[in-house]
Amino acid sequence: MSTSPPVVIIGGGLAGLAAAVGLSSRGVTCRVLESRQKLGGRASSFIDPTNGEELDNCQHVSMGCCTNFAHFMQTIGAERLFRREKSLTFLGTTGHATVMKAAPLPAPLHLFPSMASLHWLSLSERMRLLYGLSSLLRTSSSRLRGVRLSDWLTQHYQTPRICSGFWHLVLVSALSESLDRIDTSYARKVLLDGFARNRTGWEVLVPTESLTRLNDEIASDFLSGRGVVIDRSAPIEKLTLEQQLISHITTRSGEEILAEDVIVAIPPYRLNSLLDASGIDQTCWPDLSQIETAPIASVHLWFDRPLTSMPNAVLVDRVSQWMFNRSTGETEPGDPWYCQVVISASRDIESADQNAIVNQVADELRQTWPEARDAQLLRGRLVIERRAVFSVTPGIDQLRPTQQSPIGNLQLAGDWTQTGWPATMEGAVRSGYLAAENVLRRRGVEATLLQPDLPSVWLSRLAFPQ
Ligand SMILES: Cc1cc2nc3c(=O)[nH]c(=O)nc-3n(C[C@H](O)[C@H](O)[C@H](O)COP(=O)(O)OP(=O)(O)OC[C@H]3O[C@@H](n4cnc5c(N)ncnc54)[C@H](O)[C@@H]3O)c2cc1C
Structure with missing residues (x-):
């Protein structure tokens, strides 16, 4: 011993x-x-x-x-x-960018102007979104515990477009689960701690x-x-x-x-x-055997030239969710341009053809930055962590x-x-x-x-x- x-x-x-x-x-x-x-x-x-x-x-x-x-x-x-990162760029499928950054207003109003300009949602959808957000934040967590988020969203007039254009975008990345598997109290936690309590809570720190x-x-x-x-x-x-x-x-x-x-x-x-x-x-x-897990996929891509100088971007209405430019440090001329694309709650991807996913993500990036549409994909690698996180199920x-x-x-x-x-x-x-x-x-x-x-x-x- x-x-x-x-x-x-x-x-x-x-x-x-x-x-x-x-x-x-x-x-x-x-x-x-x-x-x-x-x-x-x-x-x-x-x-x-x-x-x-x-x-x-x-x-x-x-x-x-x-x-x-x-x-x-x-x-x-x-x-x-x-x-x-004190600003985040959201890119809709039309290529139009919405830059999220804090306005000189106290929390929780500091992100209001950015939210009001989510251009892929119509004005009435944005109004409904604000209603949904304020209803969620005004309800105490104890009343939301055990409630399925997708049910709560339907009850609060959040249409499928609002769900895909906001709730999915923010919460699936933060919680790595699909909206029908999230306990609503966790959705509230992300939005309260990240967006509503303090002006800096939402800022993203990238290693x-x-x-x-x-x-x-x-x-x-x-x-x-x-x-x-x-x-x-x-x-x-x-x-x-x-x-x-x-x-x-x-x-x-x-x-x-x-x-x-x-x-x-x-x-x-x-x-x-x-x-x-x-x-x-x-x-x-x-x-403990009842604690479920959710997968996260990351697609590593090396192109023959830079697609963008953006350090990262949130991609709306695509398979790709977040793009992280990993070539922002010192690079030599001729070095491949390396980026990672993260896909949370990636259950659909687990059974798909891996090469097809790599190519689809590469195509999505080329379409997002059309000035780099001729960029050649030198290498791609899909990594799926099947038990990446525990699921925040109701x-x-x-x-x-x-x-x-x-x-x-x-x-x-x-x-x-x-x-x-x-x-x-x-x-x-x-x-x-x-x-x-x-x-x-x-x-x-x-x-x-x-x-x-x-x-x-x-x-x-x-x-x-x-
Ligand atoms: C793909 C992916 C993306 C993620 N993205 C983010 C993100 O952007 N932001 C964020 O905040 N979090 C993210 N997470 C979650 C984050 O990584 C985890 O929440 C965190 O790392 C968990 O740490 P842990 O120590 O609890 O568990 P683990 O990291 O799982 O550590 C457990 C350790 O125990 C060891 N171990 C297991 N069995 C034994 C044994 N019998 N004897 C000795 N050692 C053992 C394992 O090898 C492991 O090193 C992500 C996770 C994944 C997988």
Whole structure:
């Protein structure tokens, strides 16, 4: 049996890393056991076997309202490696652009002029949209919990065109689910936190370095500097329960590690099998097998010339949803122009012909920027993460467990645990901080690691239940 720092963290995704950051900031040493060779979990990069290039599994972005993720990045010294977008370009199929940016008005009015100019919706559709938005924001989350968003939208006169031209556009990207599978309280959360509480909540933060650089290299350098032990390629196969506490954990290679406190920061389907393998009675746990997942696809494209100088764009009424220009940094003349197109809730794509999808997306981009219509696609690659996020299906909150599990020295972490947030890097970091707070409390240390939300401005507090 090997001895170890007092806290063992299973899973080196953002949740596990945030727990390690939180604990080590209060002088508690810990050991992170990650099954893969790299840290970062779902927010990481891979080496493209065709040319050895490092590619992010999918473009990840954060938002101004993601205060805990920002705090995590600031703590590990990586906050400067993000570009803050203060405007977003929406491109309709006619090529006409609507640029969304904050007007000099207090929240929630700051985005009103941009919303009023969504040119692909008629004036009456925009009026109905504003009615729908204000109805949603004026209803408290508790009344929306468990309500299917598509039903709610129909009841509030949101036509299919308004749904595809706004609700789908914003929410399917933010929640990675289709409108008929979203719990309406989560739709409200995105719109309240992102668009209505504070002028900067909606701003998009785009990493300027690879996800592996941020979440593997920089995070592990920081944690190692604080004495955190990190073991890669160390999958955990079993937790042993003695007298209602986890006594030790066993790796696949057979190492048995003593543990005073354990934080398990792995996805629910993996936790389910780990608990089964450990023979732990789960009758007083939420049924994790009922937590569903949704896929996200990213199409990586290399053209022989730039299609646009825009850093990114939201594409309306197309298969492609977001385009991220990945050639904005230093490039040599003659370098291929590289971009990534993200397609959330991509169930239709899973069964489609992969080459056909790559070609369709490339064609959509060429049609969007007709001045580059002759650009040649040099290479394309479709990456589908089938279990990218947990689905925010109606009633999901009843399935999300708290970080404190029914076993005293076992904490759960992961974007899917109870944080109130959808599956995001912010949710993952929050869960890690909350799990670390529980461990510290068990050791007699009262510490607040969770960071406050952006302040809600007076007009928003007055108009909408917070
Ligand atoms: C394609 C895609 C696009 C996304 N886009 C965005 C975005 O733009 N913005 C955003 O905020 N979020 C985005 N997300 C969501 C975000 O990546 C996740 O919410 C977040 O990374 C989850 O972190 P986590 O630590 O909870 O889980 P994970 O990242 O899944 O980490 C779990 C870790 O546990 C390890 N593990 C599993 N089993 C074991 C075991 N038995 N022993 C040891 N280790 C184990 C895994 O290898 C993994 O490293 C996206 C996700 C995907 C997949």
